[in-house]
Amino acid sequence: MKRPLALVGFTYLLTQAVSVFIGAANALVLGAICLLIGLLLLLLHKGGKALPTAAFTAVCACVLFFFGSLPFSRAAGYAGSTVRLSGVVSDAPDYSGRHPKYLLKVETCGGKSDTPLTGKKIQFTSDANFSAEQFDRVTASFRLRKPTGDDYFSRKNGLLADGVVLQGYLNDFMPSKIQAGSPPLLQKIPYLIRRKLLEYFSDDLPSPENSLVSGVLVGEKQAVPDAVSDAFRGAGVSHLMSVSGLHMSTVAQFMLLLLGLLPIPKRTRMVLAQAGVLLFMSITCFTPSVVRSGIMYLLLLGAGCFRRKASSLNSLGMSVLLICLLNPYAAADISLLLSFSATLGMMVCMKPAKILLNGIKRFPRLPRKLLEYVLGTILTSLTAMLFTLPVTLCVFNEISLVSPLANLLVITPSSWMIYAGFGAALLSLFPVLSPVAGLLWHITDALADWLIASTQWCSGLPPARVPTDCRFVLLWLACTLLLLGAMCILCRRHRKLPLMLTAMLSAVLFLMNLLLYQVDAQKLKVTVAASGEGVSVVVSSAGHGAVIGFGAESWQTEHILRRCGVHRLDTIVLLSLSNRECQQAAKVAADWHPASVVLPAGTVLDGALEDVLTANHVQCFPAGTQAQASLWQQVLITCENGAANLKLKNLSLLICGDNANLADIPPELQGAQIMVCSGLPKNDTAVHTTMTVLCDYSHSLKKKYVVNSRGLPAVLGGGKDLVLEPCRDTVRIRRND
Numbered sequence: 018m019k020r021p022l023a024l025v026g027f028t029y030l031l032t033q034a035v036s037v038f039i040g041a042a043n044a045l046v047l048g049a050i051c052l053l054i055g056l057l058l059l060l061l062h063k064g065g066k067a068l069p070t071a072a073f074t075a076v077c078a079c080v081l082f083f084f085g086s087l088p089f090s091r092a093a094g095y096a097g098s099t100v101r102l103s104g105v106v107s108d109a110p111d112y113s114g115r116h117p118k119y120l121l122k123v124e125t126c127g128g129k130s131d132t133p134l135t136g137k138k139i140q141f142t143s144d145a146n147f148s149a150e151q152f153d154r155v156t157a158s159f160r161l162r163k164p165t166g167d168d169y170f171s172r173k174n175g176l177l178a179d180g181v182v183l184q185g186y187l188n189d190f191m192p193s194k195i196q197a198g199s200p201p202l203l204q205k206i207p208y209l210i211r212r213k214l215l216e217y218f219s220d221d222l223p224s225p226e227n228s229l230v231s232g233v234l235v236g237e238k239q240a241v242p243d244a245v246s247d248a249f250r251g252a253g254v255s256h257l258m259s260v261s262g263l264h265m266s267t268v269a270q271f272m273l274l275l276l277g278l279l280p281i282p283k284r285t286r287m288v289l290a291q292a293g294v295l296l297f298m299s300i301t302c303f304t305p306s307v308v309r310s311g312i313m314y315l316l317l318l319g320a321g322c323f324r325r326k327a328s329s330l331n332s333l334g335m336s337v338l339l340i341c342l343l344n345p346y347a348a349a350d351i352s353l354l355l356s357f358s359a360t361l362g363m364m365v366c367m368k369p370a371k372i373l374l375n376g377i378k379r380f381p382r383l384p385r386k387l388l389e390y391v392l393g394t395i396l397t398s399l400t401a402m403l404f405t406l407p408v409t410l411c412v413f414n415e416i417s418l419v420s421p422l423a424n425l426l427v428i429t430p431s432s433w434m435i436y437a438g439f440g441a442a443l444l445s446l447f448p449v450l451s452p453v454a455g456l457l458w459h460i461t462d463a464l465a466d467w468l469i470a471s472t473q474w475c476s477g478l479p480p481a482r483v484p485t486d487c488r489f490v491l492l493w494l495a496c497t498l499l500l501l502g503a504m505c506i507l508c509r510r511h512r513k514l515p516l517m518l519t520a521m522l523s524a525v526l527f528l529m530n531l532l533l534y535q536v537d538a539q540k541l542k543v544t545v546a547a548s549g550e551g552v553s554v555v556v557s558s559a560g561h562g563a564v565i566g567f568g569a570e571s572w573q574t575e576h577i578l579r580r581c582g583v584h585r586l587d588t589i590v591l592l593s594l595s596n597r598e599c600q601q602a603a604k605v606a607a608d609w610h611p612a613s614v615v616l617p618a619g620t621v622l623d624g625a626l627e628d629v630l631t632a633n634h635v636q637c638f639p640a641g642t643q644a645q646a647s648l649w650q651q652v653l654i655t656c657e658n659g660a661a662n663l664k665l666k667n668l669s670l671l672i673c674g675d676n677a678n679l680a681d682i683p684p685e686l687q688g689a690q691i692m693v694c695s696g697l698p699k700n701d702t703a704v705h706t707t708m709t710v711l712c713d714y715s716h717s718l719k720k721k722y723v724v725n726s727r728g729l730p731a732v733l734g735g736g737k738d739l740v741l742e743p744c745r746d747t748v749r750i751r752r753n754d
């Protein structure tokens with residue numbers, strides 16, 4: 018075995034992933050099977066040392082997962098109860114949602130320090146009256162519950178991968194106590210450096226460039242505006258927002274460059290560079306991607322101390338093994354899987370890429386260097402996309418096909434920005450060097466501005482956000498993997514695998530499914546977003562679309578529009594003029610430029626929405642008690658009293674916003690067949706629909722809902738949207754998959 022650590026690390030990660038999927042009890046059964054297989058391979062002397070090593074590694078992974086998951090299971094026993102906990106806020110609060118989220122590392126539970134919850138983390142929310150910072154000590158009563166989801170990539174497994182066993186909320190009716198704390202001794206210096214860096218970025222850079230630099234350099238992503246995050250996500254370069262291998266290599270090279278200016282031996286420089294990598298890992302709070310890449314570079318620098326060349330695959334396997342040993346649920350961490358897959362892809366494809374690049378040596382020096390950079394960046398991006406494709410298709414709802422172009426535009430400038438940002442912060446410590454620091458701050462600002470402009474341009478291109486959560490996409494992925502496996506078995510006696518033939522068959526299969534999907538996108542259909550905040554309905558037909566209500570997040574609405582094949586948004590209908598609905602409508606209108614907008618009765622229009630409508634010259638229907646819009650000669654939308662009546666073919670839907678009042682509803686709206694709502698509207702007994710589509714799981718809604726009076730409910734479950742397709746005499750209802 019040339020790379021034993023790679024084999025052990027990769028096998029351990031794969032086995033732990035399977036163990037998370039099948040559960041702790043079944044993991045022991047899997048371990049017993051692997052043990053029998055390993056013993057059988059040893060007896061038969063088959064597979065050399067590699068297969069027995071992999072089998073026994075799988076046994077260790079199953080056994081360690083079983084015993085490692087027991088403390089998590091015992092702590093989960095507190096779900097559904099209200100307990101008084103005392104602990105320390107371990108991470109910076111997350112203010113991205115409606116309510117701030119805190120991570121509390123429990124020290125005592127009910128006054129006892131030897132409970133299953135002791136030493137574990139819980140995630141809790143609170144109201145606006147509660148405010149705590151990192152390292153503060155909190156004593157309060159919490160109502161605890163288990164995280165939701167049973168899928169492999171569920172919220173539950175994601176929190177367990179971060180060491181969080183339960184979620185909950187602070188009981189406001191019980192007394193709580195907050196004591197200001199300070200970081201522990203080992204964390205004090207990295208914490209102070211992190212705070213000082215963030216202070217420099219905030220004071221010396223304008224907005225939003227300062228937030229982008231904070232996110233790229235030290236992983237402080239909370240302050241990054243939504244527009245910037247969406248642009249990076251749409252361009253397929255959101256990995257720059259999480260500190261990973263690119264940042265670690267830049268920091269390591271930066272450290273070696275600075276240490277190279279000093280008259281010290283090479284081994285000493287390597288040791289000091291390792292100390293710098295450890296310091297940077299602590300500054301970025303030891304996130305999984307930082308730990309993985311940090312361990313890799315510690316091994317690479319350690320090999321340099323002994324004048325040996327470390328294997329990249331062995332270093333990757335060792336780093337993955339250590340991470341999985343520290344947490345039995347580490348294999349469920351999406352960022353770890355994406356980072357591991359992308360790094361593995363670049364390592365595996367490095368040799369063929371070098372062979373391709375060596376073939377252009379006949380070019381002159383300058384064009385050759387430029388061509389090597391362009392081809393190298395594109396090949397790196399393509400290999401990372403290819404190896405992360407299985408995880409991307411299973412987890413995310415879209416993929417960006419402009420990622421190679423975006424990486425070509427931002428990879429090198431982002432490295433320069435890291436150099437300039439850290440250099441400016443370092444020189445700012447010395448007042449005599451303030452002119453040089455000021456120049457570096459200007460360079461950092463210009464590079465950050467370039468990154469924002471480039472990603473916004475790339476994310477606006479048509480292939481930037483391609484929906485991938487259709488059923489045929491996962492089916493195509495499964496068929497492709499099956500086809501590749503069949504080719505490996507059939508051609509096991511040949512040295513070369515017919516990759517070209519496999520790729521062609523896979524492409525034909527994909528194009529056939531895509532053609533069928535495009536035919537389906539031409540139909541007239543209504544898609545109801547799965548949202549717990551309010552109603553959002555998308556009407557689509559042959560590339561045209563309309564949006565009624567903006568209770569869901571804007572990205573959910575835009576994703577439905579793209580998935581339904583909408584190229585032109587003809588109209589948007591607001592069911593209320595609340596701040597939330599106007600803000601979500603403004604984001605959608607800014608991206609899709611609707612031809613018209615229907616406004617309900619109201620006196621004040623949100624400033625952001627008004628600016629977007631004015632800038633895009635959108636035709637607004639006069640605000641009043643009733644407004645109508647006719648679409649495609651087969652759809653009629655009537656809006657009144659916070660509700661909208663949608664008539665298409667032989668189907669009539671009554672879409673009710675949160676403030677809808679059906680007391681004085683016109684007769685033409687009373688004949689609706691289906692009511693769509695997130696909560697029963699006022700005076701809902703005024704209409705008698707035969708079916709109700711509920712967009713929420715509100716407990717109050719369940720108590721008020723009466724099947725006999727409201728008709729058969731169709732509840733949206735599992736986080737999936739619902740599609741209504743009018744047929745000749747019936748309506749077809751299905752999940753949006």
